[in-house]
Amino acid sequence: MSAIVVYIDQLDAPGKLSTTVSQLLTLARGAGEPVAVVAGPVSASVLAELGAQGVTRVLNSEQAELGEFLVATKADLLAQSAAAVSASAVLVENSAAGKEIAARAGVSLNAGVITDAVSVTTDGGTLVAHKSILAGSWTVEAQATSAVAVISVKAHSIEAAPAAEPTTPVVEAVEVAFSPASLGARVVSRTPRAASGRPELEDARIIVAGGRGVDGDFTPIEELADVLGAAVGASRAATDAGWISHASQVGQTGKKVSPQLYISVGISGAIQQKAGMQTSKLIVAVNKDAESPIFEIADFGIVGDLFKVLPQAVEEIKKRRA
Amino acid sequence: MENSALNIVVLVKYVPDAQFDRQLSGEAHALDRSESILSELDEYALEAALALSDARGGVKGGNTVTALTVGPASASVAVKKSLQIGATQGLHVSDDALAGSDASATSLVLAAAIKSLGPVDLVITGMASTDGETSIVPAQLSARLGLPQITFASALDVAGNTVTARRDGDDFSEEIQATLPALISVTDQANDPRYPNFKGILAAKKKKITTVSLADLGISADAVGHAGSLTKVTAAAERPARTAGTLITDSGDAGIQLVDFLAAAKLI
Ligand SMILES: Cc1cc2nc3c(=O)[nH]c(=O)nc-3n(C[C@H](O)[C@H](O)[C@H](O)COP(=O)(O)OP(=O)(O)OC[C@H]3O[C@@H](n4cnc5c(N)ncnc54)[C@H](O)[C@@H]3O)c2cc1C
Ligand SMILES: Nc1ncnc2c1ncn2[C@@H]1O[C@H](COP(=O)(O)O)[C@@H](O)[C@H]1O
Numbered sequence: 076m077s078a079i080v081v082y083i084d085q086l087d088a089p090g091k092l093s094t095t096v097s098q099l100l101t102l103a104r105g106a107g108e109p110v111a112v113v114a115g116p117v118s119a120s121v122l123a124e125l126g127a128q129g130v131t132r133v134l135n136s137e138q139a140e141l142g143e144f145l146v147a148t149k150a151d152l153l154a155q156s157a158a159a160v161s162a163s164a165v166l167v168e169n170s171a172a173g174k175e176i177a178a179r180a181g182v183s184l185n186a187g188v189i190t191d192a193v194s195v196t197t198d199g200g201t202l203v204a205h206k207s208i209l210a211g212s213w214t215v216e217a218q219a220t221s222a223v224a225v226i227s228v229k230a231h232s233i234e235a236a237p238a239a240e241p242t243t244p245v246v247e248a249v250e251v252a253f254s255p256a257s258l259g260a261r262v263v264s265r266t267p268r269a270a271s272g273r274p275e276l277e278d279a280r281i282i283v284a285g286g287r288g289v290d291g292d293f294t295p296i297e298e299l300a301d302v303l304g305a306a307v308g309a310s311r312a313a314t315d316a317g318w319i320s321h322a323s324q325v326g327q328t329g330k331k332v333s334p335q336l337y338i339s340v341g342i343s344g345a346i347q348q349k350a351g352m353q354t355s356k357l358i359v360a361v362n363k364d365a366e367s368p369i370f371e372i373a374d375f376g377i378v379g380d381l382f383k384v385l386p387q388a389v390e391e392i393k394k395r396r397a
Numbered sequence: 398m399e400n401s402a403l404n405i406v407v408l409v410k411y412v413p414d415a416q417f418d419r420q421l422s423g424e425a426h427a428l429d430r431s432e433s434i435l436s437e438l439d440e441y442a443l444e445a446a447l448a449l450s451d452a453r454g455g456v457k458g459g460n461t462v463t464a465l466t467v468g469p470a471s472a473s474v475a476v477k478k479s480l481q482i483g484a485t486q487g488l489h490v491s492d493d494a495l496a497g498s499d500a501s502a503t504s505l506v507l508a509a510a511i512k513s514l515g516p517v518d519l520v521i522t523g524m525a526s527t528d529g530e531t532s533i534v535p536a537q538l539s540a541r542l543g544l545p546q547i548t549f550a551s552a553l554d555v556a557g558n559t560v561t562a563r564r565d566g567d568d569f570s571e572e573i574q575a576t577l578p579a580l581i582s583v584t585d586q587a588n589d590p591r592y593p594n595f596k597g598i599l600a601a602k603k604k605k606i607t608t609v610s611l612a613d614l615g616i617s618a619d620a621v622g623h624a625g626s627l628t629k630v631t632a633a634a635e636r637p638a639r640t641a642g643t644l645i646t647d648s649g650d651a652g653i654q655l656v657d658f659l660a661a662a663k664l665i
Contacts, residue, residue: 191530259545
């Protein structure tokens with residue numbers, strides 16, 4: 076069976092595998108022999124998790140350069156490790172950094188790179204990536220035509236499941252030869268951003284998003300989100316105004332989300348906003364303008380004032396739960 | 398440190414206008430490129446380049462901003478618009494063989510085109526193309542050119558030989574530095590792009606667009622396009638367009654009706 080490499084970052088949050096990485100390992104195990112390439116330390120608990128996923132080989136480097144520079148050093152580690160195990164495929168998380176690591180490793184390995192896969196299947200031994208393109212208006216299947224395929228995969232591509240037979244992985248240290256240009260862009264300072272305490276937009280089952288219509292006051296949005304256990308999103312008009320962090324922006328230049336339910340509040344539904352949310356299962360819109368384009372794609376639309384509709388809904392939910 | 402003149406290349410892509418329906422067709426599931434425009438997100442890259450140039454005295458100060466596109470003959474539209482907005486000159490790699498190029502093939506051609514320009518201080522790109530939406534061309538291009546990459550910059554400045562940029566991630570805001578030459582991609586948070594004005598439109602008529610073929614760059618036709626790309630689309634389907642569902646007007650109980658809807662959908 077050919078080696079399928081999964082890239083694992085243990086630099087920012089060491090000691091635990093992210094849920095997405097566990098999903099990638101499950102995927103890799105289904106398609107070949109899973110090999111973990113780890114940037115940063117491999118703790119005992121991580122090793123146990125890798126064993127539970129049926130990983131036999133772990134290639135790892137703790138060279139300081141991996142943490143001091145942007146993605147390029149990590150891509151060097153990944154490409155050199157994938158070449159060392161003659162991998163037929165490389166799977167990476169579809170974060171902004173993950174995509175670039177995939178991109179650069181693809182150049183080194185002369186491999187086709189496919190990003191934003193929502194799932195990966197196999198067709199006669201070849202990996203097939205399924206993705207949504209053109210702002211969610213088309214779905215396509217894509218394959219690499221090269222000897223190695225590099226695919227960055229979104230969260231929830233598969234349900235993570237332990238292997239039938241756990242293994243005892245062997246850790247091999249890799250000495251990465253960094254290319255000089257990889258040591259070019261240095262992180263000189265890092266300021267943590269305040270966490271909201273609410274679910275992450277990409278993981279949330281429900282999102283309540285507010286736009287210019289909230290007029291500076293996100294309280295009704297947050298209160299509805301909190302009774303629903305939802306994440307809070309926003310249009311660019313709201314983030315540009317500084318009412319909420321840019322990290323909450325949904326759309327073409329923000330997060331692309333597909334929750335079970337997206338409640339759009341005081342958002343007109345410009346094309347760039349729709350680009351990030353129109354693949355949601357259900358869309359509810361609250362807008363005081365009946366002509367607003369958001370209603371063209373809403374499963375349930377309410378023409379009304381958000382400052383009346385949302386508090387009433389919050390009270391009603393609390394009442395029904397009491 | 399002295400701020401010397403900069404030689405900047407800005408990447409501008411010619412993309413189908415997202416305001417219209419976008420369609421894939423044919424055996425290769427290729428994107429229909431009629432109704433195309435300069436990618437909106439590349440306007441931020443152009444603005445970043447022009448701001449750096451302006452701060453150093455513009456063309457009179459010896460700065461050059463070259464707008465580079467790789468695309469069909471019609472892609473010259475994107476270069477022309479860039480010249481109207483303020484770029485100094487244009488470079489257009491135009492070749493029929495390019496159709497269907499993936500990110501790896503595109504970055505290969507972009508790298509050769511940039512090398513053909515001689516020494517460059519900065520390559521500035523958009524954060525994503527509005528058609529491919531992969532955001533991987535900048536990373537691949539910097540790998541091919543051996544340049545340090547700073548992607549998704551929401552602010553940037555050059556002092557002396559050093560470029561400093563801010564990146565706003567979900568968990569951190571980072572400050573990144575690199576020594577020139579470097580490649581930077583900028584987000585739509587980086588600036589407010591200027592529009593072409595009458596003077597700019599007139600001035601653009603005198604600016605030069607150099608059009609080159611793959612052969613001029615020494616790239617063989619089978620290294621690009623559908624043949625040279627390392628990925629292929631094997632199936633494509635249009636998602637059924639979303640349709641409007643129930644629309645109600647609040648007459649005092651819309652909040653309660655909303656909860657009824659959520660309950661019926663088993664979401665509460
Ligand atoms: C390059 C580029 C990238 C962009 N990327 C994004 C992106 O990623 N995400 C994004 O969202 N936008 C993006 N935009 C901006 C987009 O074009 C729109 O300008 C933006 O989405 C508008 O935000 P909005 O709907 O909140 O504001 P508006 O369009 O001003 O709409 C506000 C709505 O609120 C309603 N309203 C007002 N008061 C109330 C009330 N009391 N109760 C109920 N409804 C009320 C109004 O009827 C109106 O429909 C981008 C633009 C560009 C050029
Ligand atoms: N064919 C092209 N010609 C010029 N620039 C391009 C081309 N393709 C991509 N780019 C640049 O690379 C950026 C990211 O593109 P992408 O990786 O396709 O999302 C774009 O914003 C452009 O600046």
